[in-house]
Amino acid sequence: xxxxxxxxxxxxxxxxxxxxxxxxxxxxxxxxxxxxxxxxxxxxxxxxxxxxxxxxxxxxxxxxxxxxxxxxxxxxxxxxxxxxxxxxxxxxxxxxxxxxxxxxxxxxxxxxxxxxxxxxxxxxxxxxxxxxxxxxxxxxxxxxxxxxxxxxxxxxxxxxxxxxxxxxxxxxxxxxxxxxxxxxxxxxxxxxxxxxxxxxxxxxxxxxxxxxxxxxxxxxxxxxxxxxxxxxxxxxxxxxxxxxxxxxxxxxxxxxxxxxxxxxxxxxxxxxxxxxxxxx
Amino acid sequence: xxxxxxxxxxxxxxxxxxxxxxxxxxxxxxxxxxxxxxxxxxxxxxxxxxxxxxxxxxxxxxxxxxxxxxxxxxxxxxxxxxxxxxxxxxxxxxxxxxxxxxxxxxxxxxxxxxxxxxxxxxxxxxxxxxxxxxxxxxxxxxxxxxxxxxxxxxxxxxxxxxxxxxxxxxxxxxxxxxxxxxxxxxxxxxxxxxxxxxxxxxxxxxxxxxxxxxxxxxxxxxxxxxxxxxxxxxxxxxxxxxxxxxxxxxxxxxxxxxxxxxxxxxx
Numbered sequence: 001x002x003x004x005x006x007x008x009x010x011x012x013x014x015x016x017x018x019x020x021x022x023x024x025x026x027x028x029x030x031x032x033x034x035x036x037x038x039x040x041x042x043x044x045x046x047x048x049x050x051x052x053x054x055x056x057x058x059x060x061x062x063x064x065x066x067x068x069x070x071x072x073x074x075x076x077x078x079x080x081x082x083x084x085x086x087x088x089x090x091x092x093x094x095x096x097x098x099x100x101x102x103x104x105x106x107x108x109x110x111x112x113x114x115x116x117x118x119x120x121x122x123x124x125x126x127x128x129x130x131x132x133x134x135x136x137x138x139x140x141x142x143x144x145x146x147x148x149x150x151x152x153x154x155x156x157x158x159x160x161x162x163x164x165x166x167x168x169x170x171x172x173x174x175x176x177x178x179x180x181x182x183x184x185x186x187x188x189x190x191x192x193x194x195x196x197x198x199x200x201x202x203x204x205x206x207x208x209x210x211x212x213x214x215x216x217x218x219x220x221x222x223x224x225x226x227x228x229x230x231x232x233x234x235x236x237x238x239x240x241x242x243x244x245x246x247x248x249x250x251x252x253x254x255x256x257x258x259x260x261x262x263x264x265x266x267x268x269x270x271x272x273x274x275x276x277x278x279x280x
Numbered sequence: 281x282x283x284x285x286x287x288x289x290x291x292x293x294x295x296x297x298x299x300x301x302x303x304x305x306x307x308x309x310x311x312x313x314x315x316x317x318x319x320x321x322x323x324x325x326x327x328x329x330x331x332x333x334x335x336x337x338x339x340x341x342x343x344x345x346x347x348x349x350x351x352x353x354x355x356x357x358x359x360x361x362x363x364x365x366x367x368x369x370x371x372x373x374x375x376x377x378x379x380x381x382x383x384x385x386x387x388x389x390x391x392x393x394x395x396x397x398x399x400x401x402x403x404x405x406x407x408x409x410x411x412x413x414x415x416x417x418x419x420x421x422x423x424x425x426x427x428x429x430x431x432x433x434x435x436x437x438x439x440x441x442x443x444x445x446x447x448x449x450x451x452x453x454x455x456x457x458x459x460x461x462x463x464x465x466x467x468x469x470x471x472x473x474x475x476x477x478x479x480x481x482x483x484x485x486x487x488x489x490x491x492x493x494x495x496x497x498x499x500x501x502x503x504x505x506x507x508x509x510x511x512x513x514x515x516x517x518x519x520x521x522x523x524x525x526x527x528x529x530x531x532x533x534x535x536x537x538x539x540x541x542x543x544x545x546x547x
Contacts, residue, residue, distance in 0.1 A: 038400055045386060045397060052388050121379045122401060123360035274363040278293055 032127030373452030
């Protein structure tokens, strides 16, 4: 669109760090990750702000998630005719991981829009706004996932060594959220319908993905789960904490999506980086 | 060393939700500064056109011009947030913008917490914030208020806090928009001393304001914008004398003189 000569802006140093010309490939994400002190601080502050003046604070998330899974779990175990000892941990972990993924994506749609005052005033990498949202949701995840501990105790069925694989699993989920978050943040800044579309899609996905129902319920139609990338992402954390390892297919899909998606996000950011502020 | 160089900078701002005919009519009726055009299917505001100027160590520049003249847009270009649609900007030095007093502030967080948030947003490390904290406390004179959520602050108190953080010694180039106007006389005296100290460390200040006495006091140069174009960039009294009568012809006369010349305006 723009002739080459018009792009030569050199802002040597603004707030955060030294910036090269805006459109170096991958630079925004690289600078954004290096600015981790900033987005971890902002993400923590977002959580603190949400629960300021509340006595139980973030543990409300734990309590509400706990009540939800116990109520739904005992009912659905009966409906699906599964032993509650295996269904309740499955439902709990699925819900928590799903909550992390879906809330992150939803909030990333507003990652730039909600910070327009800041974006118009101080130059920091755009990826910082997305990383901040994902970090805040990781903190929420860490608060809610502890309800699996009393469930383990109650059913006397604790984690084994496989559980450690949940950690790389969570990293891979987060990497995927980074690119999805960047793409939707950019798109929603320019086209405000995107957040509505995303919300609708997420509503359908929660029912279409094996979260509340076991994958075995699909019988011969198991491919319905296998073609669903969200299923593979959730499996990366859920399976290890239930004592099995995620399938190779899940790893391949999740890692492949992360690599391809991050490249896509970098290409997109490089193309639109100079225009985002004018869309706010 | 701090340095600013703008060469033929233009900024076109797309307005996606405008109905072209009606917004043009609306804005023309209001007779504000920026000029409108059309690009594809949407309206664009030509906020700056071919703006060229340089600033060096010790320059304290006052931006003047009527509403919509492009003052804030120019500050945003200098802060690096508005990439020009044409031309080049070269800014050397750590920029500390204070375009609104609420940059990054969390209304429910305390003054101390906001000092940390705002400092880190401006590129300070947590340690640099800690090193500056006594200086900031002393300047704000907010005392125990710093332990209260900033939503309980008056706009003047908020300004003190924002100003103290924006002017910590790590800044090379300070950009200030109108906001500074809500301070009281006592604040203004202190702010003036602090800005002078900042500029004496060979830094650059760019401040946009409608208050001519303030600009005369703070600045040694003035940049007059009209409709996104530079009318004059010169010694502060010379520009303000012409600006206060909206008469570029007065630029040719020395400050204090009343003789009018017919020579074309130049800077």
